[in-house]
Amino acid sequence: MSDFEMELEVNGRKVRRRIExxxxxxDFLRDDLxxxxxxxxxxxxxxxxxxxxVDGKLVKSCLMPAAKAQGTKVETVEGLAKPGELxxxxxxxxxxxxxxxxxxxxxxxxxxxxxxxxxxxxxxxxIKERLGGNxxxxxxxxKIFEAVELAREVIAGRLNPATLEADxxxxxxxGNNVRRLDAPSKVSGRLRYAGDMVMPDMLHMQVxxxxxxxxxxxxxxxxxxxxxxGVACVITCDDVPGExxxxxxxxxxxxxxxxxxxxxxxxxxxxxxEDIATARKALKLIRVDYEELPGLFDxxxxxxPGAPVIHDYAPDNIVKHIPVRKGDVxxxxxxxxxxxxxxxxxxxxxxxxxxxxxxxxxxxxxxVVTVISPSQNITxxxxxxxxxxxxxxNKVRFIMSPVGGGFGGKEDMIYQxxxxxxxxxxHRPVKLVFTREESIIASAKRHPSRVTxxxxxxxxxxxxxxxxxxxxxxxxxxxxxxxxxRKAAIxxxxxxxxxxxxxxxxxxYTNNTPSGAFxxxxxxxxxxxxxxxxxxxxxxxxxxxxxxxxxxxxxxxxVTHTQxxxxxxSLARVLxxxxxxxxxxxxxxxxxxxxxxDLGGEGTRQPCTLGSRIKSADGHNKEKVx
Amino acid sequence: xxxxxxxxxxxxxxxxxxxWAGAPEGSRLVAGATDIxxxxxxxxxxxxxxxxxxxxxxxAELCGYEIADGRVRLGANVAxxxxxxxxxxxxHLPCMPYCAVWFADxxxxxxxxxAGNIVNASxxxxxxxxxxxMNGDIEMARxxxxxVVTRAMPVAEFIMGPGRTKLAGNEIVTxxxxxxMQGYGGSFQKVGQRRSLVISAVCCAALVKTDASGEVxxxxxxxxxxxxxVPMRLTDIEDMLRGKRIDRKLIAEASVxxxxxxxxxxxxxxxxxxxxxxxxxxxxDALVELGAxxxxxxxxxxxxx
Numbered sequence: 069m070s071d072f073e074m075e076l077e078v079n080g081r082k083v084r085r086r087i088e089x090x091x092x093x094x095d096f097l098r099d100d101l102x103x104x105x106x107x108x109x110x111x112x113x114x115x116x117x118x119x120x121x122v123d124g125k126l127v128k129s130c131l132m133p134a135a136k137a138q139g140t141k142v143e144t145v146e147g148l149a150k151p152g153e154l155x156x157x158x159x160x161x162x163x164x165x166x167x168x169x170x171x172x173x174x175x176x177x178x179x180x181x182x183x184x185x186x187x188x189x190x191x192x193x194x195i196k197e198r199l200g201g202n203x204x205x206x207x208x209x210x211k212i213f214e215a216v217e218l219a220r221e222v223i224a225g226r227l228n229p230a231t232l233e234a235d236x237x238x239x240x241x242x243g244n245n246v247r248r249l250d251a252p253s254k255v256s257g258r259l260r261y262a263g264d265m266v267m268p269d270m271l272h273m274q275v276x277x278x279x280x281x282x283x284x285x286x287x288x289x290x291x292x293x294x295x296x297x298g299v300a301c302v303i304t305c306d307d308v309p310g311e312x313x314x315x316x317x318x319x320x321x322x323x324x325x326x327x328x329x330x331x332x333x334x335x336x337x338x339x340x341x342e343d344i345a346t347a348r349k350a351l352k353l354i355r356v357d358y359e360e361l362p363g364l365f366d367x368x369x370x371x372x373p374g375a376p377v378i379h380d381y382a383p384d385n386i387v388k389h390i391p392v393r394k395g396d397v398x399x400x401x402x403x404x405x406x407x408x409x410x411x412x413x414x415x416x417x418x419x420x421x422x423x424x425x426x427x428x429x430x431x432x433x434x435x436v437v438t439v440i441s442p443s444q445n446i447t448x449x450x451x452x453x454x455x456x457x458x459x460x461x462n463k464v465r466f467i468m469s470p471v472g473g474g475f476g477g478k479e480d481m482i483y484q485x486x487x488x489x490x491x492x493x494x495h496r497p498v499k500l501v502f503t504r505e506e507s508i509i510a511s512a513k514r515h516p517s518r519v520t521x522x523x524x525x526x527x528x529x530x531x532x533x534x535x536x537x538x539x540x541x542x543x544x545x546x547x548x549x550x551x552x553x554r555k556a557a558i559x560x561x562x563x564x565x566x567x568x569x570x571x572x573x574x575x576x577y578t579n580n581t582p583s584g585a586f587x588x589x590x591x592x593x594x595x596x597x598x599x600x601x602x603x604x605x606x607x608x609x610x611x612x613x614x615x616x617x618x619x620x621x622x623x624x625x626x627v628t629h630t631q632x633x634x635x636x637x638s639l640a641r642v643l644x645x646x647x648x649x650x651x652x653x654x655x656x657x658x659x660x661x662x663x664x665x666d667l668g669g670e671g672t673r674q675p676c677t678l679g680s681r682i683k684s685a686d687g688h689n690k691e692k693v694x
Numbered sequence: 695x696x697x698x699x700x701x702x703x704x705x706x707x708x709x710x711x712x713x714w715a716g717a718p719e720g721s722r723l724v725a726g727a728t729d730i731x732x733x734x735x736x737x738x739x740x741x742x743x744x745x746x747x748x749x750x751x752x753x754a755e756l757c758g759y760e761i762a763d764g765r766v767r768l769g770a771n772v773a774x775x776x777x778x779x780x781x782x783x784x785x786h787l788p789c790m791p792y793c794a795v796w797f798a799d800x801x802x803x804x805x806x807x808x809a810g811n812i813v814n815a816s817x818x819x820x821x822x823x824x825x826x827x828m829n830g831d832i833e834m835a836r837x838x839x840x841x842v843v844t845r846a847m848p849v850a851e852f853i854m855g856p857g858r859t860k861l862a863g864n865e866i867v868t869x870x871x872x873x874x875m876q877g878y879g880g881s882f883q884k885v886g887q888r889r890s891l892v893i894s895a896v897c898c899a900a901l902v903k904t905d906a907s908g909e910v911x912x913x914x915x916x917x918x919x920x921x922x923x924v925p926m927r928l929t930d931i932e933d934m935l936r937g938k939r940i941d942r943k944l945i946a947e948a949s950v951x952x953x954x955x956x957x958x959x960x961x962x963x964x965x966x967x968x969x970x971x972x973x974x975x976x977x978x979d980a981l982v983e984l985g986a987x988x989x990x991x992x993x994x995x996x997x998x999x
Contacts, residue, residue: 072701090698090747092731112732113802114891125775125804131728132805135701136749182800200890201799348695348741505736676889681778682791 072135078103079147087134093127094118096134097144104264105145105174105257107472109203109422110504116202117175117422119182120144126182128201145174145257148181157181158255159232160219162247166211170254171422171472172204177255180216188224192217193680200678205422205473250470262441262469263426263501270428271300271340273490273500274347275483276354277510278329278336281365281579282378283358285328285336292353293339298346301493302354303486304337310458314481316448316585317550318387320379323456323485328361330378330544331581333509335483340490340498367541367576368518378544378577387542387575388550390557394629400533400568404524408605412521412597416541417514419586423472424507429487430497436463437488442471444478444585456485457492476585477511480547512547512584515540515575517556519597529611529619533568536560538594542575543582548589549575556590558630562598563639564620569629607657614647614654696734698744707755707868711837713748715864721746723866725756725771726805728798729814756868761786767833767871770809774821775800777808787872788983789824789880789899796820796884799891809867815853815924816893817958820884822925823917824899826850828872834865844868855923878903878913879983883972894920895961896968900976904940904984911935916973921965922957931973940981942993949974 071086078101085100094111097103097120106129109115113131120129121143122136149155154162157180167173176199183190183198190198195216196209204212221227238244253259290302305312305326312326313319324335337354341347364370364378370385377383401407427441437457443449446466454464471478483500490498502510517540524533538556542549553573560571573590575583588595606616621639628634646652653666704710714723722744724730734742750756756771766786774797777783777790784791797803797820811821812832830849835842849870852860861867878901886892901915914935916928931948938944952973953966975994982988 070700088697089701090696090744092696112735113728113798116799116801119801126801127804128728128801131731131802133696133701133724133727133731133747133749135703135747136727136751138703179800197795198800201801345695345697503736678795678889679792682784682795685781685784 074134074138076137076139077141079143089135091134092130093120093122093132093134093137093142094129096137097129097142098264102266103144103146104260107171107174107261107422108263109172109175109424112504114203115172115175115422116179117172119175119178119202121178121182126178145178148177149256154252154256155181156222156229156232157184157216157219160215160222161212161255162251163232163234164211164215164218165245165248165251166207166215167248167251167254168206169421169423169471169473170250170259171261172202173207173254174257175202176204176212180212180219183216184220184223187681188220190220191680191684193677194684197678197680203422205420206475259470261423261426261472262428263423265428265440265469265499267428267430267497267499270497270499271342271490271494272344272347273338273340273487273498274344274351275335275486275500275506276337276339276351276356277506278325278332278334280329280358280360281332281363282361282376283329284361285325286357286359288337288357289355290337292355293350296341296346296350296353298342299350300340300342300496301490302337302339302350303489303493307489307493308456311455314452314456314485315546316445316479316548318546319452320381321545321547321582323489329358331579333506333581334544335486335510338486338490338500340494340496363579365578365580367539367574367578370576370578371539371574378579382577385577387546387577388553390553390571390573392557392560392569392571392629395533395568397533397535397568397570401522401524403526404532405527406608407522407524408601408608409520409522410601410604412519412600414514414517414593414596416516416581416583417586418508419473419475419477419511421473421475421477424502424504425478425483425511426499426501427469427484427487428497428499429484429491431491431495436465437492438465438467439484439488440467440469441484441487442469442474442478443481443484444471444474444476445481449481449484452481453485453488457488475587476548476589479585480512480582482510509581512582512586513543514586515542515549515552515583515590515593517541517593519593521597521601523601523605525605525609527609529606529609529616531564531566531620534561534566535570536572536594536597538573538597540573540575540590540593541578541580541583543578543580545582546575547582547584549583552583552585552590554590556594558628559591560594560598561629562595562602563622563637564598564617565622565626566620566629571629603657610656612654612656614643614652617643695741696731696744697742698747700746702746702748703752704748704750705752705754707753707835707866708837708842710748710750710753710866711835711842711864713746714866715837717748718745720744721748723748723750725750725807725810726773728802728806729810750866759783761874764874765871766874767869768808769869770867771807772809773805773807774798774803778803786874786876787824787828787880788875788878789827789882789901789980792880792882793820793824793899796882796897802891809870812849812853812870813859813861813867815855815857815859817856817923817925818894818897818920819925820894820897820919822849822853823897823919824882825870825872826925826927827899827901827915827917828875831871832867833869833871834861835868836862836865846871850927853924875901875915878915879980881976881979881983883976883979885968896920896965896972898969898972898976900973900980902977902980902984904981908984908986909940911938911940914977916976918952918955918969918972920958921955921969926955928952928973935977942989945974945977948977
């Protein structure tokens, strides 16, 4: 390999470096120049977090070989404003609250800057179009678009720059705009997420993952990997000194596969080496002898008698069963005029936070094992890790780095244990950054669920009984399944006052990717079933969908099916507001004529179109021709 | 992860051809290079080591374009964004701004080239249907006895199947030559799983010219992508419309036939349904470009057979 002599201008300064010839511009900026405001969200050109200007044109630095930038002028988010200052675009992002986790924001600021440089008068459609290459998951696009429009007006001189200042403080935080304290660090790219952190003498970790869904591990041979130059250590479950096992409720998951693998992508071994390329080379030298076992991919199959057993402690493959009973459902069904039965399924969902999992672990001078990571549950992680590495709690420390989006997906300690073990084995800092592919294959997902609903109703719409049976795919490990099943059971029948209720939620082990915490924590799957079911019941009874809900809704003083007395219930007001906002055309389904009058109109999102910039440019051309 | 031993940035065609001819087995030629890094990742090619990468983006002969004798000769380095920003190209290639705006996103369009899109020969390539509708030829150069020798052939012949072309091992694509379509209305229809950064499930390019009265089809060009191993020019539909009076019913009739030509391996029923709607919409949008009133959604529904 012959090094490439790189010479270019970055943020107005001449830079000369010898680089690896195949290296990406993204890595050159982040690793060689420590300009970590440019983020990596996907490494495949999909997310836009790595956007930079090269000779004035916005490009994705994860798609550009660094050598391609030879002799060019590169501008990164750090170069937009002088230190301590912010550009009008950055200030507008601060003003409108267009930064939540902040991980996509430097890329968004770059795309917004590019949009307004290319067309200072860009309208909202063109702004949306020009930001089309950038993805956000938690801020939401509305505030970002507001920020770009605000910046456009200020730059054009149509709005006073004072508009970008904070609104005067109101008497209460409620009902007043309050700017985020951490927004300047996000819009400027200065905030360091775990993947942006470096420590002297740091090693890089890569993880060997299972290609099998269910297999016995006969042996793991790491000798060739350990012998490779540049490898500091290889770790497997044999390196765990304490009681191996973590999980939010049941500690059923080893730090790395122990004796068998239970899903594709499960960590089997990890290498810490001087650089990522060496660590990846070493992974290919690890020999794992697997004996494949029959796999279970549907929770109902896993519940059958005689099904293969995934965890010895749970011979029935049940992670958790939550039963709730209220009244007498059989009596309730007997009183009903109609009984409506239906099955509802929801699928696995990936959180897709823009920041892939990342962390650094080190052992400090007082032998405190320290892990820095965007963990959503550091105190629990600290307790679990203390048991796993057999150290007293005061010798284990977790530092929570800024979380670049979590949504529940960073509650599970799926990699922090490996980092700690490698740091203990080498006494050097060890860093691991997941690729997007790794994040998708190894992190928990939303529980796929199947709900069988049975509901008895009177002709007037009053519900007399409901039975709700949910089978959820918990995947290979317990993670948050127990809590998700509890919440699904608690929220199962929605905000409706039903006298007789029978609820069963089951979280079941399979050899699929583990399911875990995800926004709503089981509520979404239950509500999808309940609300769909009420619509179907309304249709069968010839009732307006709002009406059937009003007939059955909980009111002030209602008692939930888990015996909680509710002082005040706002559902009536919520229904009223929803009905008004949607300009609802009242009446039972199918009885409102062939064309609904409440579709489209103000506030309705129009279908996607592209090309507003062509139309405005063509307008100019036509004028000229005329 | 992509690694390579040597990265070359030749500045002349002769230098590039000499480097390419002498490059060790397994070396790669790149222009915009937007496809190669995602290719070298988990789930696709995995970790890839290349002996040499030869980047042709600075080869002077491959940059810029020329217009002569009713043909537009686009150097192989012309990137997609130019179809949106260059007023001359917009006027001569009126369907290309619409194709470009649906292609990837602003950032990638600054790098990705039309020639690279053709050489990759994806059945879903956005750029190929417009190119074949504009009678596109591809030009290739090689070294013979130290001299640059070129040959050209229609793009429709050049692309043999998914990922397969007639480009020889020692050749570099130097240009794509298209009919100048000045005075035509152009349009491009595309559907994929989302708006930006998506591969076409179906795409359709149209170019339409009317006579002086604006009431008769003087010429029509139509091509489909994403519906089989290679893109399809719809010459029979073009013939059916050429010289006819423009009429919504006629356009609707013309859009029915192509649905049967869907030869994809998956989502055939969906693609068939989309194709006839797209052919109709592509022709109508091209007419709108020429000043025809935009059809209302009701008119589109009513005329749809």
